Amino acid sequence: MANQVAQRVYDFLKDIPPFHFVDNEEALLRVARRVEVQYQPIGTTVFAPGEPPRDRFFVIREGSVELFSIGEDGEERLVERLGEGEVFGIRPLLAEDNYLFLAKAAEESLLYAVNTEGFKELLPNYPQLTNYLATSMAGSSRYALEYQAARNREPEGNWGGTDYTGPDLLELQRVHRARPPITCTADARIVDAAKRMTEHNVGSIVVVDKKDHPIGIITDRDLRRKIATGLKSLDALITEIMNEPVICIRPDVTVADVQIMMVRYGLHHLVQTEDGTNKSPITGVISEHDLLVLQGNNPAVLVREISRAKTTAYLRSLRDRSERLLKVYLEREVSISFITSVMSSINDEITRKCIKFGLARMQADGMGNPPALFDWMTLGSQGREEQLLRTDQDNALIFEDVGKKRHAEVKAWFLKLAGYVTEYLHEVGFDYCPGDMMASNPLWCLSVGGWKEQFSFWMNENTRENMLHTSIFFDYRGVWGDGSLPGKLTRHIFTELEGKSSRFLASLGLAALDNPSPLTFFRNFVVERSGEHKDQFDLKARAMRPLTDAARVLILEARKGQVNNTFRRYETLAELEPQNAELYREAADAYEVLIRLRALIGLERNDSGRFIKPEELTRTQRLLLRNSFRPVREIQSLLEVRFQLNFLR
Incomplete structure (x- = not known):
């Protein structure tokens, strides 16, 4: 009987994210065998804010669950309503912290409680799972902390084994041979390491153990920041300023892989070892400068x-x-x-x-x-x-x-x-x-x-x-x-705003509300009802434009010129208005999800990616898209209140 239950659980999990990344049936069956099936009557609590993390997270098999934030006055505020196949309560996997939200069954529900430790065992073999946890939930407020924690997590030093696949980027050129490494041992002084770097005219030196395994790395930048500024003595041991753990690559890694790793983790040097880990002898070092020499598509x-x-x-x-x-x-x-x-x-x-x-x-x-x-x-x-x-x-x-x-x-x-x-x-x-x-x-x-x-005409009429x-x-x-002429125009706009800011900004605010919530009452996407794009969702008008329009009017109100990018506008607004910083950051995260989704769809179809058919989206894409709508609604509510737009409609 237990095997039959596990098989039913497996059959359900294998088709939904993030479990669909696991293409090994036996590995996923091991997870399924440790799943606990829970029945939740309507209105019952799954977990409450402040409770310690559990050894499980949840997947909705049937029914629906609502997540609430609790205000200082004890009032419950609906954050998200989740349906069949959606995952929640995954904080224990990402951060040892208490639950933030109240989770209650909105109707009679059947939940799969997935053992956290069993799920973690999959992560080393399925890097897509980590990517999913770190990025696919970025547009949802309930996962904001987890997303940040995953994005900021330090690498473990073995990224060379990741099997990246993709199009013919940089002709998938192999690095083959990195520069011969210049090394020193952990008992070396900083001054000795600096002399070796100078003698060999290199920008880095790798600290190795007795087996020639890399344990740390020093670069020119470290010497400038930590020695030239007087933070450390030249006679101190090299271990006091070295960076660890060392990020390693395999000898056969591609230029594309190296470039992505450097970009993602803000690195300028990677260490090449025999097997791509820091548990094997060093064979070379590749720097950002080396990439420019190696590749022609940077x-x-x-x-x-x-x-x-x-x-x-x-x-x-x-x-x-x-x-x-x-x-x-x-x-x-x-x-x-x-x-x-x-x-x-x-x-x-x-x-x-x-x-x-x-x-x-x-x-x-x-x-x-x-x-x-x-x-x-x-x-x-x-x-x-x-x-x-x-x-x-x-x-x-x-x-x-x-x-x-x-x-x-x-x-x-x-x-x-x-x-x-x-x-x-x-x-x-x-x-x-x-x-x-x-x-x-x-x-x-x-x-x-x-x-x-x-511009004066537009602002007056x-x-x-x-x-x-x-x-x-x-x-x-x-x-x-x-280069000077656009600045003259900006100064003119701000001068005009001094006399007519309330009326003009209110009109801009009204225009930003032209596209209401992208979801219907029944949580379906609002699609076009006629014309060339009938039954398609307008990603630009329904989701992206409300965020760009709101950022524009708010940055104009703040009189901040030459801040055009929507992300940077929201970042600037978060600094200017600490009381609304969380909302602005969520809006920036949501916009990132939307622009990424539109670009992926556009590249796949070779068009602008503006119009999409909801049924053609993957479950993950639908989840990302829907989660990005909450900041849209809240930003529009902020505009309504700030510019008193209800009185102008």
Whole structure:
């Protein structure tokens, strides 16, 4: 009978995350045999806040469970309602801490209580489980602490054995031979180690034991931070400043694997050993500088290649290569802040190269050099440094005030240049904007004075159309030119806000509420009811735009210029408003989940990833998406209260 129960438990677990990562039937059956089946009548408590961690976590087999936070006044506040196949109470696996929430059965429920220790036994053999725990729940407030704990956990020193698979990134080039290691023993003095580094002209030295196993590493950076500053004496033992444990790699590891490890853990040196662990002899050291020599598809190398490109066809191929890089970054859970920085650098350099092509063509046409100072501005997602995929163009041009007599001639020159640039961007793969929000449109190629008048008009006449324009144009960022002109525009906007901030910001706040909760009363996704995307969920409009719109209006209220990125806006707001810091951080985490999901879907389908069919999402993706909606609702509630929007509807 016990075996039959275990088999039924196994049959259920094998198809749901995170258990579906375990492809060994016997291994998962061992977990299933230790599962305790629990019946919870409606209204009964599964666990309460403050209780010590248990030796189990829970999976809902049937029914539903609600999680509540308890306020200082004892009031229960609903955090999450969970259904069949969802996991909760997993804190004991990630942090030895008490339960934070009250868990109660919302209806008659059957739970599987999974033994924590038995589950932990799977982790060394299934790294996907660790990745799931560390990242798949990032958008849910109930897992915020666990997510942070997992993300910040120190590595154990054996990352060389992870079997990464993915597309042809960097042609999966093997490292093969790292630099011969320069080593010392633990009884060496810091001054002796520094001398050996100088003699061999290397930036690191590895501390080894008698068996030549690595136990620590010292780099130039450690010497600067800990010795040059006087924190430690040169005569101190090397063990006082060495970094441990050592992060090791196998001899046959790929360049891509090394790069991802360095990025994820903020490392500049990795140690190569015979078996990829710190329990075998050292064979070499690879540094960040070595990567630049070894690889030709590193982001820095890609940017350099873009700057040297001679044709838009080659630019397009480089952008294709960057998308392969993007795909692996996403699959390997590299932080979104790093990914957006890399892709923004690539997109910006492509834009600058297209402008150079345009300027060269103007010269060839006999038009000469620019007749005035100018800046090319990116708008929308690229302006926010969030454009991961090649969507349509949003750009504008601003040139210095030149006087009435020259204005028409100067504007005509820049319009012609803008036409060439947008044409080149189109050839690279950035579609023309359907709404013609491009610098080649005379409406969006203006002098400093013209742009000031335009923004003043938008801020004075708060029509729906004008609010739509602000959602695009207020995220401007200069990527080429004089560099000073966008700043003049920012100062003008803040001056205008002094006189009309309440009315204008309230209108922006109302626009941010245009898209209500993405879930129906029955917790289904709100989908389009007609048109080309009937029965599809609009990820951009329903989930991402409310967060970007809210961040924009709040950062404008705070008078913080040149903070365009949505993540950084929420980080800045968290610093400015400690009382709302938790909500802002949750909003940033939710936005990270959304932008990652959209990019993954877009790369898979070779489109923008904007519209998705809920039934095509995996269970994990649906969970991530749904959990990201709570910060959307709370941010919108904050706007309603702050700008008294209920009185304006």
